[in-house]
Amino acid sequence: MLYRYPAQTFGRVIRGYKRPYENPIVVRAGDLVRPIADGSKTTDIPGWTWCVGPDGRSGWTPDNWCEPRGDRWRLKRDFSALELTVEVGDRLHLLLSESGFLIAETEDGDRAWVPDAVIELEGPLSTYLSKSLTVRNGV
Numbered sequence: 001m002l003y004r005y006p007a008q009t010f011g012r013v014i015r016g017y018k019r020p021y022e023n024p025i026v027v028r029a030g031d032l033v034r035p036i037a038d039g040s041k042t043t044d045i046p047g048w049t050w051c052v053g054p055d056g057r058s059g060w061t062p063d064n065w066c067e068p069r070g071d072r073w074r075l076k077r078d079f080s081a082l083e084l085t086v087e088v089g090d091r092l093h094l095l096l097s098e099s100g101f102l103i104a105e106t107e108d109g110d111r112a113w114v115p116d117a118v119i120e121l122e123g124p125l126s127t128y129l130s131k132s133l134t135v136r137n138g139v
Helices: 124-137
Strands: 010-013 032-035 048-052 058-062 066-069 072-075 091-098 101-105 111-115 119-122
Antiparallel strands (some): 010 091, 010 119, 032 048, 032 072, 048 058, 091 101
């Protein structure tokens, strides 16, 4: 499910992450992609399917951003599967969250995906979420 972070939400990288590929799928809203459902590409993160774009580039694509159209999927919004390479301690501006990944912006202005498991929220939202989870879990 897509979540938009409040303005000025930041996080710190707690575990380094290296971008897995340099030239992944990039598509515009309305483009048709071909999902690969033959089992050749698998992930342990639900909500993502390996897709091939109109220009032949491929990458993990969020299921929630797609609408089935026969054997193809139509993208509901612009999408790039580009991921960030980050180091422990990097500070990121958090923009969106989708199915275990975040769209974040570096201090240099690079914007791409990063796994949410390598980020720790900082500031008031972090405190709010911590209290919310404590209440929900009865701790």
